[in-house]
Amino acid sequence: MSYRLYVRPLPPFADPDTTPDAQLYNWVLLDAGGDSQARGAGDRKEDIEQTLVQNDLENVLLVGLLPGEEALFCTADIPAKQSRFVYQALPYAVEEQIAQDIESVHLAMGNRTEHGFRVAAVDHKRMAEWVAMFSGWEHLKLEAIYPDAGLLPVTEGGWSICIDGETAMLASDQGEWLSVQARNLAMFAQTLALPPSDEVVAEVAVTVYGTEQEFEHQQADLAELRSSGRLVVREERLELMPLELLAHAHHHHLCQPINLCQGEYSIRSRKSGALNPWKPLIAVASVWFVIQIGVEVGMGLYHQQKADQTREEAMALYRQAFPDDSRTHAGNVRRVVEGQLRQLQSDGPDAGFIALMKYTGEQYSTIPDTGSVVFNSVNYSSNRGELVVDVRADSYNKLSTLRNGLTSQGLTAEIGSVVNESDGARGRLTVSGG
Incomplete structure (x- = not known):
């Protein structure tokens, strides 16, 4: 009642x-x-x-x-x-x-x-x-x-x-x-x-x-x-x-x-007025939340774009090495390469392109700030058993580090056609079996 x-x-x-x-x-x-x-x-x-x-x-x-x-x-x-x-x-x-x-x-x-x-x-x-x-x-x-x-x-x-x-x-x-x-x-x-x-x-x-x-x-x-x-x-x-x-x-x-x-x-206005002291804080929190969502969405789009770009670059390199392979695409290239690497794991350092790419990639991953080292092109000569990489770095020391790492794995690695520029060094890295 x-x-x-x-x-x-x-x-x-x-x-x-x-x-x-x-x-x-x-x-x-x-x-x-x-x-x-x-x-x-x-x-x-x-x-x-x-x-x-x-x-x-x-x-x-x-x-x-x-x-x-x-x-x-x-x-x-x-x-x-x-x-x-x-x-x-x-x-x-x-x-x-x-x-x-x-x-x-x-x-x-x-x-x-x-x-x-x-x-x-x-x-x-x-x-x-x-x-x-x-x-x-x-x-x-x-x-x-x-x-x-x-x-x-x-x-x-x-x-x-x-x-x-x-x-x-x-x-x-x-x-x-x-x-x-x-x-x-x-x-x-x-x-x-x-x-x-x-x-x-x-x-x-x-x-x-x-x-x-x-x-x-x-x-x-x-x-x-x-x-x-x-x-x-x-x-x-x-x-x-x-x-x-x-x-x-x-x-x-x-x-x-x-x-x-x-x-x-009015009664309704006074009820909502209980939140008035908190309105500035609520406004700040709302703005922060919107900004945070914007940053997260922006970072997501940025990383997605970089991932797409990396996949495209990887496929471009793969097409250069295997122009006749039409079955491999960006979705399965990693699985294909990993399968080939496992298959050739026991063949030694002079096994061919896959092995040379594997060792070169491993040494590249050990270089601090890998973004400062860029592979412009990769060529492989099956007759000579050589992998030739046109590489650019912000200093010659990083090119030398890459070469020395390959040499420590029992491979033959040389750097030729070195050109010193204002923003770094460019050269040709030749890798072959030991």
Whole structure:
């Protein structure tokens, strides 16, 4: 079963930065059917949370109510229908109705009426304080924040008034709300009795809610309301605190309140805001990950290209030595050569091209920085039993090392036609059996 907790802070309001624990609240807990299960008056936040713990309630929805005078009601006549254009035009549509810089005001939009969109305007700083007050409660999840007067049940064709101590909350059937001092209620009688200029209304219905004590205390003001001549006043006596009237009206959809948790204060935005401190780190990690993937892909492509190039060079050398072999290709050349080497392993150093290539390759692999030694061409004379390699190195010493290594294997190796160049030495290496 889902529960909803309505919380209304009591004045004087505690400083949210210095003494947040000193704030007191009236509250009422409703179950899914709208029945009151628990209530409290003048309790601290910890007391309310403890009550939920004692009743084993978790994930209760929290509805915060702020004083009606904190949120200014206004209307926005915007012809656009798409939400994006409506929100773009909203500040300009209500700017003249607000007595402060529009940039410093948070705007929350309600439903659309024949007079335009209903809008609530709250000072940004104050809105941030209210959000902070109703956030972070244990076992509770903030669902909405409303102006308290906006939750009064609607009186068809007129006004609803709720007397709450020294304050009177008012709401019209057009969705307008305001809070005034109860002692000034009579002053609003003439305003309430005045119909719009384009309408002819004989009577204006007014429903007044309050406890027996409130009616007795405000008897003179209520008498003045009745004596206005055009107001039809109906009294509804409350047995409990006004907060329960507001909660009942909201649960049963008897009102049209504007949820102030919109835009940057929306519940969804604030949920995602928990990641805000980590966003720079996440951004850096994401960039690093993309760069790393790019490097890995680039290196993979580079090595693949080099492997293809090496295979092509190997096949070119093989074709030079065996131009009539059409069955060998890059995929099986290694297996073919290895098979030939195994077959000729026992023939000695003068076995022919395969053996000479094997020993030359082995000595080439022992040279430090093999990339600095390049075989430009390989030729083999079967009549002379000689392998002739046109070789280039960054120094003559590496050519000499290659020759000496072959000689140590019992082969005859000579370097001829040596040409010293600015970037190395080039010569012809002749290898034959011992």
